[in-house]
Amino acid sequence: MELLVNLLQGDYPYLPVYTSNQLGAYYPFGTTYYSTSRPDAYNSNLKWEQTATYNAGLDFGILNSRITGSIDYYYRNTTDLINVVSIPEGTNFRNKVISNVGTLKNSGLEFSINVKAIAEKDFTWEIGYNATYNNNKITKLTTGNQAGYIVPAGGLFQGYAQAQAVGYPSNSFYVYQQVYGVNGKPIEGLYVDRNGDGIINEKDKYFLHNSNPDITMGLSSKIIYKNFDFGITLRASFGNYMYNGVAASNLNVGSSGVYSSLGYLSNKVMSAFNTNFTGKTNDYLSDYYVQNASFLRCDNISVGYSFKKLFGVIDSGRIFTTVQNPFVFTKYKGLDPEISGGIDNNIYPRPIISLLGITLNF
Amino acid sequence: MNNKNNKWFYIITLIVVTIFATSCINDLNVVPINPQVTQTFNQDEVFAKTYASFALTGQQGPAGNNDIDITDEGRFSLTRCLWNINELPTDEAICAWGDAEVVELNSDSWPSSNLAGEGLYARLYFVVTISNHFLQQTAGMTDAKTIKQRAEVRFLRAVGYYYLMDVFGNVPFTEVISDKLPVQMKRADLFKYIESELTAIEPDMYEPRTAPYYRLDKAANWLLKSRLYLNAEVYTGTARWDDAITYSKKVMDSGYALNPSYKQLFMGDNAGTVDGSPNTAPQEIIFPIAADGIKTNGYGGALFLIASTHTSDGSMPNWGSSAGWGGNRARAALTNKFFPSGNVPTAANLTVAAVDDRAMLLSTSRTVAITKVTDFTKGLSVTKYSNVRFDGLASHDPQFSDMDIPFMRASEAYLTYAEANLRSTNGTTAAALTAINALRTRAHALTVTSINKDKNGLDLVLDEWAKEFYFEGRRRMDLIRYGYFGGSDYNWDWKGGTATGTQFDKHLNLMPIPPGDLNANSNLVQNPGY
Numbered sequence: 001m002e003l004l005v006n007l008l009q010g011d012y013p014y015l016p017v018y019t020s021n022q023l024g025a026y027y028p029f030g031t032t033y034y035s036t037s038r039p040d041a042y043n044s045n046l047k048w049e050q051t052a053t054y055n056a057g058l059d060f061g062i063l064n065s066r067i068t069g070s071i072d073y074y075y076r077n078t079t080d081l082i083n084v085v086s087i088p089e090g091t092n093f094r095n096k097v098i099s100n101v102g103t104l105k106n107s108g109l110e111f112s113i114n115v116k117a118i119a120e121k122d123f124t125w126e127i128g129y130n131a132t133y134n135n136n137k138i139t140k141l142t143t144g145n146q147a148g149y150i151v152p153a154g155g156l157f158q159g160y161a162q163a164q165a166v167g168y169p170s171n172s173f174y175v176y177q178q179v180y181g182v183n184g185k186p187i188e189g190l191y192v193d194r195n196g197d198g199i200i201n202e203k204d205k206y207f208l209h210n211s212n213p214d215i216t217m218g219l220s221s222k223i224i225y226k227n228f229d230f231g232i233t234l235r236a237s238f239g240n241y242m243y244n245g246v247a248a249s250n251l252n253v254g255s256s257g258v259y260s261s262l263g264y265l266s267n268k269v270m271s272a273f274n275t276n277f278t279g280k281t282n283d284y285l286s287d288y289y290v291q292n293a294s295f296l297r298c299d300n301i302s303v304g305y306s307f308k309k310l311f312g313v314i315d316s317g318r319i320f321t322t323v324q325n326p327f328v329f330t331k332y333k334g335l336d337p338e339i340s341g342g343i344d345n346n347i348y349p350r351p352i353i354s355l356l357g358i359t360l361n362f
Numbered sequence: 363m364n365n366k367n368n369k370w371f372y373i374i375t376l377i378v379v380t381i382f383a384t385s386c387i388n389d390l391n392v393v394p395i396n397p398q399v400t401q402t403f404n405q406d407e408v409f410a411k412t413y414a415s416f417a418l419t420g421q422q423g424p425a426g427n428n429d430i431d432i433t434d435e436g437r438f439s440l441t442r443c444l445w446n447i448n449e450l451p452t453d454e455a456i457c458a459w460g461d462a463e464v465v466e467l468n469s470d471s472w473p474s475s476n477l478a479g480e481g482l483y484a485r486l487y488f489v490v491t492i493s494n495h496f497l498q499q500t501a502g503m504t505d506a507k508t509i510k511q512r513a514e515v516r517f518l519r520a521v522g523y524y525y526l527m528d529v530f531g532n533v534p535f536t537e538v539i540s541d542k543l544p545v546q547m548k549r550a551d552l553f554k555y556i557e558s559e560l561t562a563i564e565p566d567m568y569e570p571r572t573a574p575y576y577r578l579d580k581a582a583n584w585l586l587k588s589r590l591y592l593n594a595e596v597y598t599g600t601a602r603w604d605d606a607i608t609y610s611k612k613v614m615d616s617g618y619a620l621n622p623s624y625k626q627l628f629m630g631d632n633a634g635t636v637d638g639s640p641n642t643a644p645q646e647i648i649f650p651i652a653a654d655g656i657k658t659n660g661y662g663g664a665l666f667l668i669a670s671t672h673t674s675d676g677s678m679p680n681w682g683s684s685a686g687w688g689g690n691r692a693r694a695a696l697t698n699k700f701f702p703s704g705n706v707p708t709a710a711n712l713t714v715a716a717v718d719d720r721a722m723l724l725s726t727s728r729t730v731a732i733t734k735v736t737d738f739t740k741g742l743s744v745t746k747y748s749n750v751r752f753d754g755l756a757s758h759d760p761q762f763s764d765m766d767i768p769f770m771r772a773s774e775a776y777l778t779y780a781e782a783n784l785r786s787t788n789g790t791t792a793a794a795l796t797a798i799n800a801l802r803t804r805a806h807a808l809t810v811t812s813i814n815k816d817k818n819g820l821d822l823v824l825d826e827w828a829k830e831f832y833f834e835g836r837r838r839m840d841l842i843r844y845g846y847f848g849g850s851d852y853n854w855d856w857k858g859g860t861a862t863g864t865q866f867d868k869h870l871n872l873m874p875i876p877p878g879d880l881n882a883n884s885n886l887v888q889n890p891g892y
Contacts (some may be wrong), residue, residue: 017399020407024423026657027414030574031636033657036414037400037407038421038429039495084431086878089487090536090544093495095878096431146884158433158462158477201474201892202877256460259736266460279465282473 013098014046041094049100051078069113076106083164085143085151101151102141104170108134124224131217136169136210148203150174154243154343159285161243161343162211169210171342173243176205178286186288188277208287211342213294214239227306229320233299237338242293244334245345247271248286254278271333293337295330317360324353403499409511412496412518413576414658415489416440416769417651423659424762430484437461438481439662440489441651441767445835446478447529447873452837452847453695453854454828457670458688458738468735469859470848470866472874474892479873482529486522493519494539513566514578517586520559524586527552527597528839531872531889534879545885550598553590560587570616575636575644576766581616582648584609585770588778593843603786606778607793613648613775614797620773620804621646623752624719627771630682630764631751637764641752649770655749655759664763667747671833673738677727679710682749684761688738690833692723695854697730697742699828706730711745718807720829722746732855744833773830776801781823784815791815798823801830820844842871867891 018037026033057072080100087097112130141149141164153171154162163174176191194204217236223229250269252258257279258266277283304320330337334344419435421427428435436442449455450467457464463479466472472479493515500508526533527549534544535552547555560583568579588609594602621627621643631639633650644650653664665685672681673688697706700716700723707715712723724743732740749757749765757764780797783789791813799809813819827840838847846852849868858864869891880886 011396012399015401017401018404018408019421019427020398020400021411021414022398022422022427024657024659025414025418025421025427026654027410027417027576028636028652028654028658029410029413029576032574033654034410035407036411036421037404038411039403039408039492086882088534088543088883089483089879090491090494090534091539091541093488093491093539094430095484095487144882144884148881149884150881152878152881155433159475199474199892201888202880252460255734255736256465259734279460279462282462282475284462 012040013042014044016040016042016044039093041092041097043092043097043099045100046082046098047080047100049078049080049082051076053077066116066119067113069111072110074106074108074110078104078106083151083153087143099143101143101164102166103139104136105139106134106136108132122226124222126222128220129218131215133215134212135214136212138164138166138168138170141166154341156243156245156284156343157249157345159282161245161248161285161289163205163207165207168207169212171212172207172210173241173287173290173342174205174207175285175287175290176200176282177208178288186275186277186286188275188283191286205285206287208290209239209241209292211240211242211293213237229302229304229306231300231302233301234296235299236294236296238294240293240337241290241342242332242334242337242339243343244271244289244291244332245343246334246347248284248289249345251275251277251283252279291332291334293330293332293334293342295328295332295337297328297338298326300324301326313362315361317358319358321357322355324355325350326352405496405500405508405511408492408496408499409515412489412492412515413652415485415492416518416521417653417658417663417767418660419662420660423657424661424665429488430481432481432484436661436666438477438485439660439666440482440485441664441835442662442666443478443482443485444525444529445666447476447482448835448838449690449833451870452841453693453857454832454837455690455696455744456693456732456735456741456856457690458736460736464689468856470857470870471859472870474874474888475877476873479529480876480878482873483526483876483879486526489522490519490526490536491539493522494537498538509566510568513563516559516563517567517578517583520556520563521586523552524556524590527556528593529873530875532887533875534883534886543883543885546887553594553597557587557590560590570618571645575633576650576652578649581613581618581772582770584612584616585648585772585775588613588775592778592782593839596843601785603782604788606782607786607789610775610778610782613772614779616772618648618772619645620776620800622804624805625722626752627768628747628765629752630749630757631753631755632768633766637751639751639753639755643768646772647766647768647770648772649768651767651769653763653766655757655762655764659759659762664747664765664767665761667767667833668749668763668765671744671747673743677739678724678743678745680750681745681747682751682757683763691728691738691741691743692832693741693855694730694732696828696832697723699825699832706742712742716807718829719805720807720832732861735856746833768834773801773804777823777827777830780826781820784813784819784823789815791819794819794823798826801826805829847871 017040019040021036027036053076055074059070061068081102081104083101084096084098110132114128116126118125150163150165152160152163154160162171178186179190181187191200215238219234222231251272253272302322304318306318308316335349419439420429425435432438446467451470456468463477466476496515531549532546535547536544564583570579570581573579588606591602591606626641626643631637631641632643634641634644652658668683669685669687670689672678672686674686700721706725708725710724710726712721713719722745724745728739728742734740749763776797780794783794795813802809824844841847848870853863858866872889874892875888
């Protein structure tokens with residue numbers, strides 16, 4: 001849940017240092033090439049991030065420990081969050097400097113329960129279930145305090161699709177509100193003038209959802225009946241949204257997007273035909289690309305059969321089959337609803353892996 | 363409830379409250395041991411870096427240690443951003459690429475942010491800030507070397523503020539580096555500041571043509587001043603034509619001269635004797651931005667000018683570099699300046715057909731009309747920039763440019779002088795005619811026999827600006843001064859994004875203040891219309 005930290009600014013971001021040039025970056029006066037020295041941006045006030053956590057919980061077991069579980073409430077306060085932020089030009093040697101930007105609060109409830117539903121000699125069934133509710137909010141930003149101050153986040157191929165702002169969850173999407181035509185399709189370059197000043201600009205962006213799930217759940221079940229065993233693991237996540245960066249960066253089906261100046265046609269994604277945008281303006285910052293990435297995923301299913309004394313030489317063995325990632329239910333239109341940070345530039349599908357195995361003991 | 367039930371129903375409760383805090387300690391704060399990193403100010407090296415901030419994008423060539431935080435180092439160099447902003451929205455250049463900033467600039471339709479604007483803004487403030495740092499570190503030093511260096515750094519800072527004023531209008535201003543938020547200075551006040559800086563540093567700068575090559579002298583100071591005065595009405599509301607005449611004349615009389623060969627100005631050995639070449643271009647180049655294929659290289663500087671105008675499909679004569687990115691080429695409006703009749707023959711070099719050495723255009727397997735913006739072969743190719751050497755020797759690197767960018771050159775003074783003479787009540791048409799014909803003669807073009815102080819006369823000068831300076835990154839300024847940019851019916855192909863040309867709004871005469879700085883600096887107000 002921490003803000004993604006990108007330490008691009010050298011090893012000494014808190015010290016005033018100079019970086020010497022390397023090959024290709026000399027500068028001549030007359031016929032002599034001189035070494036150069038660049039004062040680097042620094043932040044002498046930079047501090048380590050700190051987190052204080054409080055939690056209170058209850059563990060329980062009932063019915064002779066056939067049913068066990070726990071409930072846990074937590075409150076985590078992270079101060080001096082580190083991020084790279086735009087700083088006022090002229091005040092440092094770079095347009096962005098690594099800074100302590102603010103304070104983030106996480107609070108939530110975790111619940112888990114394990115049930116031994118059947119515990120007979122030839123038949124056992126165990127079920128485990130857990131659920132977590134999390135609430136995440138930026139409580140303070142220290143690098144600016146004027147109304148409307150934000151820290152851009154979620155860097156794209158160009159620009160930013162997310163922002164941190166007081167009162168909003170971290171990594172909230174910060175985008176333009178798309179206007180749709182009567183046919184239900186988005187109208188290129190047309191956004192809602194949210195502040196009503198007659199101009200569509202940065203001030204019309206709005207906060208919409210975030211990449212952190214509100215609720216996550218897990219369910220696992222294992223059944224053993226005589227020589228047969230069956231297991232399944234499921235995972236669900238609700239309330240997490242994703243910026244579909246693959247669709248957004250390939251939206252341009254106008255001639256500037258399709259024809260390469262080198263004479264070939266560029267690859268596009270099929271979803272670009274739903275919008276038919278031609279890349280005229282900042283289409284990629286439309287809320288059209290913020291999509292619900294809630295999902296239910298099956299991590300694996302396995303079925304096995306165990307046996308003993310076969311052909312007189314085999315002591316024992318097991319034959320089994322496992323499928324990893326057999327299915328996922330989601331409304332999300334990209335390849336995978338699980339991308340950390342909420343910006344999806346992923347073009348590789350998660351594989352489904354099937355395994356058939358035999359274990360033999362002699 | 364009986365005992366048995368108690369046994370079945372026993373409950374274990376455990377309440378754990380833990381409070382802990384993690385915090386790393388000062389032992390983790392260490393001092394540098396990397397030899398590439400020092401904590402001491404090296405005067406000569408920071409001085410060289412101040413110059414280099416115009417030429418390079420970082421501390422490693424061609425890329426890898428960027429001076430600013432931006433997605434793509436070479437794409438957002440000072441040269442490339444400045445060039446795109448001053449050429450693509452005008453009647454001179456159009457680009458085939460699909461980059462967002464290029465598409466917006468091509469079609470005169472950018473929203474409240476444009477990536478080339480953001481890149482240029484950050485690069486120019488890097489120039490300003492490193493200059494401020496050098497001046498703070500050398501404050502009070504009075505040795506001859508430092509006095510000269512300080513004057514040049516103040517000049518470079520003035521150039522930085524000049525472009526901020528020209529492109530963005532009202533921008534944050536500071537001469538020191540501190541946590542205090544810089545205040546937004548009005549365009550007219552910035553004009554006064556730049557003017558007073560140029561006056562103050564003039565005595566400390568080298569006399570014209572006495573500085574080591576690549577360092578700047580008084581002629582650069584006068585030339586920038588003449589440009590300031592030529593555009594004074596745009597910046598302040600008050601015209602300064604007579605001052606433009608005075609300072610452009612000083613440049614014309616400074617010892618810099620028009621190089622007899624126009625072509626030499628844009629070749630790989632355009633540093634002349636410094637390159638060990640008989641190329642005489644340095645007599646005209648007042649502010650060269652250095653490039654060298656091995657020692658001073660990058661994707662966003664001189665190479666951008668060469669590679670973006672050439673394509674590697676075999677249709678163009680050798681330009682001395684393996685890079686041909688096939689992007690920028692001439693709009694029909696530019697071609698028509700050289701061929702008013704509209705008859706353009708097919709040739710790899712149209713200088714003969716145009717009777718003008720400056721018509722460095724290629725029309726073989728090209729069309730004059732741009733039927734498709736994204737097709738590099740629609741529109742004539744500009745062969746002006748080249749990494750080929752005049753002396754025929756090999757360039758230092760098969761890809762990267764040896765050609766310096768002729769950032770300011772003496773012929774600008776001639777056209778400034780001509781235009782200001784036509785516009786000023788004290789100016790004479792004879793003076794204007796002499797200056798224009800000096801350029802025409804050098805280009806082996808027909809001379810002009812008469813010129814009047816009227817719209818036709820001024821339009822002739824504007825066409826001359828195009829013919830002399832096309833693709834050198836200044837057209838936007840000239841169109842704005844003439845009132846021919848935003849909100850004007852002066853037309854060209856693909857103006858406003860349509861093939862036959864459409865008007866666009868006047869607020870585009872200034873680029874928007876980048877959202878990042880607006881957000882970070884509460885003193886800033888966005889330019890009107892955005």
